Amino acid sequence: MNEAAPDVSRRLALGVLACAPAPDLADCVRALGELPRFTWLRQPETGLVMLRARIGGNGARFNLGEASVTRCTLRLADGSIGVGTVRGRNPRHAEHVAICDALLQHPEYAGRVQAQVIDVLVRAEQARHARRSVQVSASKVDFFTLVRGED
Amino acid sequence: MYVAVKGGERAIAQSVDLVARARRGDPAVPELSVEQIRQQMRLAVARVMTEGSLYDEDLAALAIKQAAGDLVEAIFLLRAYRTTLKRLGDSVPLDTANMRLERRISSAFKDLPGGQVLGPTYDYTQRLLDFALMADAAVTEDPAAEASAGPIVAPRVTDLLAGEGLLETSARAEGDPDPSDLTREPLQLPADRATRLQNLARGDEGYLLALGYSTQRGYGTTHPFAAEIRFGAVALELFIDELGFAVKIGEVDLTECQLITDFEGSAEAAPQFTRGYGLAFGHSERKAMAMALVDRALRAGEFGEDTDLPANNEEFVLAHSDNVEASGFVQHLKLPHYVDFQTNLELLRRLRAQWDASNAGATGDEEPAA
Numbered sequence: 314m315n316e317a318a319p320d321v322s323r324r325l326a327l328g329v330l331a332c333a334p335a336p337d338l339a340d341c342v343r344a345l346g347e348l349p350r351f352t353w354l355r356q357p358e359t360g361l362v363m364l365r366a367r368i369g370g371n372g373a374r375f376n377l378g379e380a381s382v383t384r385c386t387l388r389l390a391d392g393s394i395g396v397g398t399v400r401g402r403n404p405r406h407a408e409h410v411a412i413c414d415a416l417l418q419h420p421e422y423a424g425r426v427q428a429q430v431i432d433v434l435v436r437a438e439q440a441r442h443a444r445r446s447v448q449v450s451a452s453k454v455d456f457f458t459l460v461r462g463e464d
Numbered sequence: 465m466y467v468a469v470k471g472g473e474r475a476i477a478q479s480v481d482l483v484a485r486a487r488r489g490d491p492a493v494p495e496l497s498v499e500q501i502r503q504q505m506r507l508a509v510a511r512v513m514t515e516g517s518l519y520d521e522d523l524a525a526l527a528i529k530q531a532a533g534d535l536v537e538a539i540f541l542l543r544a545y546r547t548t549l550k551r552l553g554d555s556v557p558l559d560t561a562n563m564r565l566e567r568r569i570s571s572a573f574k575d576l577p578g579g580q581v582l583g584p585t586y587d588y589t590q591r592l593l594d595f596a597l598m599a600d601a602a603v604t605e606d607p608a609a610e611a612s613a614g615p616i617v618a619p620r621v622t623d624l625l626a627g628e629g630l631l632e633t634s635a636r637a638e639g640d641p642d643p644s645d646l647t648r649e650p651l652q653l654p655a656d657r658a659t660r661l662q663n664l665a666r667g668d669e670g671y672l673l674a675l676g677y678s679t680q681r682g683y684g685t686t687h688p689f690a691a692e693i694r695f696g697a698v699a700l701e702l703f704i705d706e707l708g709f710a711v712k713i714g715e716v717d718l719t720e721c722q723l724i725t726d727f728e729g730s731a732e733a734a735p736q737f738t739r740g741y742g743l744a745f746g747h748s749e750r751k752a753m754a755m756a757l758v759d760r761a762l763r764a765g766e767f768g769e770d771t772d773l774p775a776n777n778e779e780f781v782l783a784h785s786d787n788v789e790a791s792g793f794v795q796h797l798k799l800p801h802y803v804d805f806q807t808n809l810e811l812l813r814r815l816r817a818q819w820d821a822s823n824a825g826a827t828g829d830e831e832p833a834a
Contacts, residue, residue, distance in 0.1 A: 320709055328699075328712030360552035362702055362713075363645065364519065368657060369741050370560045370620050370720065372634025375643045375658035377665050377743055380519035382552055382713060386706060396706050400714030401520065442564065446613040449566055452582040456574050 323417065326431050330413055331399045333434040335406040341430040342409045349389050349422075351415065357385040357397075357404035383407040393418040467803035487532040501525040510717075510746025511535055515787060516542030517647075517666045519716050519745050536668075540788050554642075556701040556710050560720045560743070561623065563696040564615040567747075572689040572724065578618020583695065584747070621692035622722045622739065631724065631737045653779050660762055660782060661755075665743065667785030669751045675775045676757030683773045686760050688723035688740060695719045695747050719744050721752035725760055730768050738767060 330338060361379040368375055384398040385407045395415025397407040413430050416422040488495065502509055502525035512524040516539045523542060531537035567583025570576055625631040643658035651663065664672060679686050697715040704711055721742035729735035740760025742752035761775035775781060784790060
């Protein structure tokens with residue numbers, strides 16, 4: 314992940330943070346200990362995002378319906394800016410995403426956040442998906458077409 | 465004309481208190497938590513999110529609790545809530561081909577790349593009441609996690625078929641224009657397919673089910689196959705201005721239905737399978753299927769089919785699909801109409817007096833009743 318272009322790794326990290334269960338992320342952030350102070354550029358606010366889909370899955374776009382989304386932006390003392398946008402209405406979740414995003418731009422903290430937050434959450438997500446995948450795969454089915462009597 | 469009335473404040477306050485008590489039921493029975501509803505009434509939550517047109521499981525569960533399980537009322541609550549929030553943007557189009565599958569079946573193709581995955585379905589249950597659920601049910605143990613097992617992802621069946629040229633492709637207009645938005649602009653007829661799909665996505669499941677059913681029973685010409693039904697989690701991505709790129713901000717569970725119907729061809733178009741599309745929040749298979757049936761029925765004119773049946777009538781179908789509007793207009797009849805009624809009563813009294821006067825002399829000539 315570290316060799317990737319900065320935008321790509323930032324995008325991946327933000328995705329991991331946003332998809333993590335909020336309590337798990339909160340635990341990881343707490344475990345980081347003392348963190349630098351930050352100022353809000355945008356306090357957490359909840360609004361709506363219109364979910365677009367495509368007709369037939371890949372045709373023209375249409376508006377399916379909205380989802381609640383919470384976003385915030387903050388700045389650390391060294392000038393690193395963190396952006397947090399999450400589906401749902403949990404301001405703490407958005408704040409933790411933004412703090413981790415900012416710390417990942419901060420040379421002093423980036424390594425620790427990667428190891429103690431991102432990597433931990435990625436492993437937890439993989440385990441969650443693997444567990445579910447085993448359950449769901451057990452319901453895979455092979456249907457047989459029966460030979461009819463008249464042949 | 466409706467003339468407003470005043471008064472009744474105290475009675476209304478008492479009624480609100482009574483509805484709270486009725487909702488709570490016997491205080492000796494533990495109260496339902498919103499989290500319990502979200503977890504254990506997931507199909508009700510999915511319906512309220514879909515027709516409330518707002519993906520938020522917690523709010524949908526809260527609305528169901530507040531409405532004491534009246535789903536149309538819960539949908540109304542969710543629609544009312546969304547008007548208090550500002551629009552932050554439009555998502556990147558959801559990519560259902562990259563869905564992490566919980567269920568994926570095809571009734572048309574037996575052998576699919578990725579296989580048929582039944583997932584959680586009532587389809588093969590015997591519909592016998594399970595009295596074990598009246599007692600505290602035992603929790604099923606999770607199987608041991610295998611770190612090697614990745615998420616189940618498979619291409620859409622309709623994309624696999626498209627190669628042969630026998631399946632209608634999904635056309636995109638030049639420049640992939642923004643779709644019109646019914647939450648911003650009122651419905652204009654004739655509506656394009658994107659607008660119709662937004663209307664149907666918000667539409668009442670029972671209404672769409674009945675219309676879809678009518679096309680199968682003979683009030684329509686479609687005899688579709690379920691090319692694919694899939695349910696699972698799809699990444700939700702949003703373009704972030706500060707960053708200059710789109711990021712994943714979470715996931716949404718979606719149910720997608722692709723119905724295909726054979727079309728014999730015309731002078732302009734070759735014979736091929738045509739498509740109806742359904743997409744809904746959460747696990748909402750009946751809704752997605754009904755939506756796909758009605759989507760295809762509303763395309764009858766495109767294929768030169770008869771358009772005089774109920775499900776083909778765009779104006780009728782789209783104007784009556786919204787259960788918040790429908791419920792509001794039907795239920796407004798409960799509000800005081802005292803002045804209107806008095807007017808009608810006066811008019812009828814006068815007409816009746818005239819009728820009685822003009823028929824007074826004729827009573828003797830009437831035929832005896834059989």
